[in-house]
Amino acid sequence: MENKEVLLSAEQIDQRIQEMAKQISRDYQGKRPLLVGILKGAFVFLSDLIRYLDIPVEIDFIAVSSYGADTSSSGVVRILKDLEHSIQGKEVLIVEDIVDTGLTLNYLIDNLSSRQPKSLKVITLLDKPDRRKVEMKVDYCGFKIPDRFVIGYGLDYGEDYRQLTDLCILEP
Ligand code: IMP
Numbered sequence: 001m002e003n004k005e006v007l008l009s010a011e012q013i014d015q016r017i018q019e020m021a022k023q024i025s026r027d028y029q030g031k032r033p034l035l036v037g038i039l040k041g042a043f044v045f046l047s048d049l050i051r052y053l054d055i056p057v058e059i060d061f062i063a064v065s066s067y068g069a070d071t072s073s074s075g076v077v078r079i080l081k082d083l084e085h086s087i088q089g090k091e092v093l094i095v096e097d098i099v100d101t102g103l104t105l106n107y108l109i110d111n112l113s114s115r116q117p118k119s120l121k122v123i124t125l126l127d128k129p130d131r132r133k134v135e136m137k138v139d140y141c142g143f144k145i146p147d148r149f150v151i152g153y154g155l156d157y158g159e160d161y162r163q164l165t166d167l168c169i170l171e172p
Contacts, residue, residue, distance in 0.1 A: 005168060017052060036083065042154060065077060
């Protein structure tokens with residue numbers, strides 16, 4: 001059994017999500033954006049975020065290949081489950097749990113842009129800037145974190161730990 005050190009408590013995460021939701025609600029006043037959650041890691045963040053938004057939103061999900069039981073990116077991204085509806089002409093917000101190398105998000109930005117949304121922006125709860133391999137613009141970021149493998153609050157290691165309420169560092 002691995003040791004777990006708390007990096008961000010449930011309270012800190014909740015506080016920051018409220019701030020992010022306020023900003024997003026202001027920026028999208030009078031609009032009805034489509035929030036695209038990246039499965040599986042972002043489902044906890046997405047569900048907490050939308051309950052603090054005071055604008056109408058639509059929700060869809062897309063699933064991409066993850067690292068499996070490994071902790072480093074292979075760089076190969078595959079769509080495992082696509083969106084249900086067309087995003088053409090919509091104000092789209094990608095909701096991601098963590099940007100690490102940036103390869104996943106880079107692929108998704110390219111892929112979703114080609115479907116002609118009216119606008120496309122990115123929300124991420126966590127950003128590990130030290131490991132970036134491709135540059136991209138993140139429009140809303142919750143926390144910048146050091147280069148450590150984190151679990152909890154929806155993030156897994158080999159499908160374990162998603163249900164932890166705090167975000168923890170996985171010590172091998
Ligand atoms: P990227 O393509 O390297 O930016 O990786 C993004 C994806 O890798 C995220 O959506 C997560 O699913 C996963 N990931 C990256 N870092 C971590 C981590 O520290 N813990 C758990 N999953 C991670």
